[in-house]
Amino acid sequence: MSSQVRKRLEIFFFVAPALVLFALFVVVPVIQAGRYSVYRWNGLGPIDNFVGLQNYADALRDQVFTGAVMNNLTIIVLSILIQLPLGLLIALLLNREMKGRTALRVIIFVPYVLAEVVAGVIWLMLLQPRGPVDAIFDALGLGGLKQLWLGDPDIALYTVMFVLTWKYLGLAVILFLAGLQGVPPDLYEAAQIDGASWWQVQRKITIPLLGPTIRTWGFLSMIGSLQLFDMVWILTGGGPANSTMTMATYLINQGTNRSLYGYSSAVAVLVFVISLVLAAIYQGFVLRRDAQDTPRTKKVKR
Amino acid sequence: MTRNRAGSAVALTLSVALLAACTGGTTDNGNDAGSDGEEVTLTWWHNSNAEPGQGYYEQVAADFEAENPGVTIEISALAHADMLTRLNAAFQTGDTPDIYMERGGGELAAHVEAGLTKDISEDAADTIEKLGGTVAAWQVDGQTYALPFSFGLVGFWYNEALFEQAGISEAPETMDDLYAAVDALKAADIEPIAVGAGDGWPAAHYWYYLALRHCSEDVVNNAVAERDFSDPCFVAAGESLQELIEEEPFNTGFLATPAQEGPTSASGLLATGQVAMELAGHWEPGVMQGLTEDGQGLGEDTGWFTFPAVEGGEGDQSAALGGGDAWAVSEGAPDAAVDFVEYLLSDEVQIGFAENDMGLPTNPAANDAVSDPALADLLAIRDEAPYVQLYFDTLFGENIGGAMNDEIVLLFSGGTTPQGIVDAMQAAADQEG
Incomplete structure (x- = not known):
């Protein structure tokens, strides 16, 4: 009994500092944001101008905010459409025995290790008008394809998307490679004996068995796209003409730059809800497959 | 704000010091807090973090300290963007430096409304008169809250x-x-x-x-x-x-x-x-x-x-x-802070400010001291303009x-x-x- 008490005390002793910090810097601010979101408040003085849900209505009517939400959704979809096939292809290639495999794996992974801000600043310099990227196009005789990479509202989002792919492809490749280690080699042998082609083996064995890894990566990619901030902030700051605005850059714009703390708290709550809904949908429709057996047996037992 | 609690230890020690200084000042009936040898520490944030500005302001502070025994000025020379970020945080916690920069207009009005900035209309009346119309951008409801030290044109x-x-x-x-x-x-x-x-x-x-x-x-x-x-x-x-x-x-x-x-x-x-x-x-x-x-x-x-x-x-x-920068005194700062801001706008300090090409001085006495020809031209245009918005x-x-x-x-x-x-x-x- 006394050892039980002692154990509990120990647990309390070690967990309390972390819990206090978590409560102070995560839980309390989240609750505060909910409270601020129903007031109009400029960050100074007393919070007394209660406006109910007006801030939420204003946010949903604001074209820049809805545009930012659309940009986030576009980035989610494009990330998966581009990085999934590309990542799979590279992972399958790098999974084969070949010369310089380790070196190639490192090269693919390096951008992911690089700090986001550093990578952003480098790309910002490369993509300047008349900058190194334009020089490469000229040298290749493709001068006609040059664009205002970060200065054209129709192009900038795709430029950002390219840099994001360059940065995050390494993560997908490493995860898929790890997943590939979990595919039993005897399945490949059996397939070979049955006379399956390389393509058939990948399609019927590798990719289905890689399913859980792909679905987990998809979740990570989605969360990353939803909270996208650093890269956009450095490359474009949400511009030109709001064309690369994401929910997070919009938040900073309205909160820090315009001192609309009440309004931006409402936006923060909306961002939270949007993320929660998307995560729940993904959990419900995609990730559920990985835990298929457990819930079903439970249902039967009931 | 919750952040208040986190930083309360620091804020507490600071505000105790400020309070002590403040009550000292008021019982003096507005006289120089430093004149009877009381210890007063003033905090001053500015954005002249490169030479010659930084050194010049250190000299100015030292001169003021020498003339007012008991007054100590703690200077923070910050990069402009850093200063704005730190000021924003300071306004929210209420822990503002005694002397800081205001750009006037709506920003100042918000600070005044929140009770952060001191009304210096009476304490600095002479200097305000000397500066003339330039002060208008730092007035809210007819009261003056800061003294512009540089005002330029676009x-x-x-x-x-x-x-x-x-x-x-x-x-x-x-x-x-x-x-x-x-x-x-x-x-x-x-x-x-x-x-x-x-x-x-x-x-x-x-x-x-x-x-x-x-x-x-x-x-x-x-x-x-x-x-x-x-x-x-x-x-x-x-x-x-x-x-x-x-x-x-x-x-x-x-x-x-x-x-x-x-x-x-x-x-x-x-x-x-x-x-x-x-x-x-x-x-x-x-x-x-x-x-x-x-x-x-x-x-x-x-x-x-x-x-x-x-x-x-x-x-x-x-x-x-155009627009400019002004020195403001935070609410609750010692009286010596107002004296110091007035000193910053004195003929002597503004002439030095102009000689070092730190901006376009607002005190007419310093007009001839601007050495950079481009700035001198601009100064003439500014003073001839029917009005500066x-x-x-x-x-x-x-x-x-x-x-x-x-x-x-x-x-x-x-x-x-x-x-x-x-x-x-x-x-x-x-x-x-």
């Missing part, structure tokens, strides 16, 4: 050599002249104008100036006071700007160009001779010097002309747009100002109409109620 800085190369002999005086210059520069294969639309405000300055040309002083003042932008002259300003944008005079990729950071910024393009002109404030020569390897900027080729006149505009065609974004405050600047940038990208700018401003103003 205008076109241009490269005289490139103008000559394009065969332009005289600086443009009307919009038609400007269009002719743009065509001549284009014909000579020179990009005419750099604008840092990526940062918003440099693009917005065009609209502000065109509004000054289209709207009479009364209309502007009334619009500011009533937060009512329905006068058609504001739409006309947008239409004139749209006309200018359609001429395509701006540098390649101007929507993403920053104002002054790095060689590909608008200032960098002008400093390195890649464009012929840029609309910017009095700080421009200094910024360009920092962006060139030889530290000269455009050197001898630096030219300046005021924003061109708009034919048929109802506004004053020689009114200027404070930057609209500063004037309207962060909310309306931000909405206005964002929408003006959209006009540059073709994403809105002249009416759209007015609508965005009005919507932000109505929201404030």
